[in-house]
Amino acid sequence: MKSNWKEVQPKSIFQVGISSPLSDQEREVLTLLYQPIIGSDAFSLYTTLLSEIETTGTSESLFHAELITMMNKSIKQILDARKKLEGIGLLDTFVKNDPELGTIFFYRLNHPETVERFFKDEVLTLTLLNTVGQRKLDKLFARFRPNFFSLAGYEEISASFKDVYLFKEEQIVAQNKQLQQIEASFEDPRPAKKISAVNESFDWAYFIQGIERLGIKLPDNKDGFKEEVFIFHNLFGITELDMVDFCSKSFDYYTGKIDAKDFERAVYRTYDPDKQQRKSEVVQNEQANLSEADQQTYRYNSLKMSGFSEMDIQMIMDSENNFPLNYLEALKNSKGGYTTPQERSLVKYLVSKSGLPNSVINILINYVYNIQKQPTLKADYVNRIANEWAQSEIVSPEKAIEHVREIAQKSKTNQSKPRYPQNNRVIRQETLPDWVDNPVEEKKLSPERQAELERELRELLKEEGD
Template identity: 30%
Template structure:
């Protein structure tokens, strides 16, 4: 298990650079469009690194992470987690060099998407809409746009280059050829300028294109229709809406035009409409994130009961856990809002939130009260639980302590219950199915038995 101290230490040095000039307008974009998604701590880190660059320069001076901790007033683990979020959303790239046991980093800042790119992104705009709501989203669109004056009634009288300038004489051309070497930037230097930010792109390897192509081949869809741009959109939509290759085939067939080309806007609209229909007019949110790889266990094929349980919590989103515990139906919007709030305010990782959801449901007879959830979440946040294994072990310990206290109040003769999961949860098939991932496999009984084995892992 990789911990932050294995990746970064206070004495490690770093230097800040920028992939092109950052403009003052970027601050508004970062504050109003990015901050709701990544949180104030990430924005603070980005702004602090940006401040280390002198005006109109691309490189800063070397510093230690200990100084950065003092500037931000946070510990190194918080800086490391904020850095990972900036990397994930495309605002930062990190490079490391290790010489004789001494590490040094380069933090390369990337400009945010411009407002037009952001609102047409197809993924970040959906997350923002889900986060701040329809009214505030419309307000931000008005804030980052301006009225356009129609030009149809005007005539273009702009002069062309050749209308203003004359061709150079042979003598001047010889002069230009003589200084050609002086015009270029010197070695290890580049001209200061502005680069456009690249939109968020999910790795295409996360989607099964082979299975998709096999299905499209049967429907006589030409292979050339899946251009690199279309593949990028498919990967993003699959991540955003949780669409598999078989489901994606139907959306592609619906977006195919008369020229055997895939209309990207129709593809996006089809996926969005399907998701809203299935989830009662709701859009996806960042609650659908899963446990970061850095905090996952290294077990590839879980064998023991504990390993299977940990694997489940590490590889599903909090929204999926809520859905499984609701018999596959859409969980209440209030429950989703509670989870979103604790993930942002308490900074709990998705895997820890998964354990928290299940634990609260067991303790409170499947009631999800905000005050009760926030109380436990705050406690777990102070404990700085990062791995699913640690969260499960602490949940078991906490449950046993509560049972021992109850036994002490009721009398020593009363048997003390030591299991984390009540008997009705193990024995009720309907409840068992709630944590069982949906599958088309007809062998339901086998899957029930397998899931019951997972649930009994809590009994330890």
């Protein structure tokens, strides 16, 4: 039975209960993971109701007027907070009508999810991300992430239970009734509730008919798969028929059941495909049949003639001769740092989604890490730069350097250094290196002079080969 706030009056009676006390870790999860999502009013309501519960697991009967006084909130504010708790599964509300006392409410507080179940729940994790942002989510994840130790090379020599404790199997039969009663007392009779993003715009029954006609079965985790189907429907607007088609391409031929991971990959391949990387526009001598080493020499001289300094050239050639993950590892190692799992995932994402050549991605990494002095690569900040560079058709490392020079010059006009804003926070000012602050004037060579230089270079390479 659902009610609106007008049916909850200050004189309405309520009781509150919880199945068992909260553990210290549950309180920490409630404070750090749930509070950012539900807000301070809902968090205050939960803790206030919890404080009224006695050792019996329930509170005495109270008037809502007392709740209004304790929280210093209006009845409507309390109802809004209550709905937030209900929506995220921390509170269930029940109501009954008493002939003498009128409407009586019972608020059943629920335990927050465990850390593992919270972060495995896509809806909860994404809701937290949308509330606190990527940087804070990374910190929270790092705080709660379990540490699994490597035991490679070790041999386990732990004693087993039966090696240490006396246990008589025949007692299981003799004490079976009592054991079952004890076990049953810890089972919650109510069905487990999962936070859901399901809406009614998707015809689930029609979808089920479609896969059944093909002889396909739902995976073992039916509820989790249903949630995923609805999320993809809301995310990409996939119809019931198209969803059936995806299932027909991602089921196990032996069991006939849908493979949830294959289904997920099939959807992402279609609606979020990898972007083909553009080839870096590297200046090479296409006429002369030069070896790899000679092409590198030609590349060096071409950059030198274009006005790039020794430091510029070294950076450009390093960016062209290393894969982005290796490049990032080398930069981190040179400063005594290490690459985080989030950074690895971000670099892989840039390679597959941005379309930028590896060499340009490497310059981007260098810019963020060495120039902006960021200790780690942050997804929102790096993606903002990558998007701008992709839209600006920056497809070579020298173009990336020139682009940074250009924004540096524009920023000097406004008496500020070039920066990409991070959540509207001012980035600390850093001294930019030679290749940003002191661009070298490029001198345009005449076609005759260019041909003469190339001829001299070919002769030089021929002499070196002899």
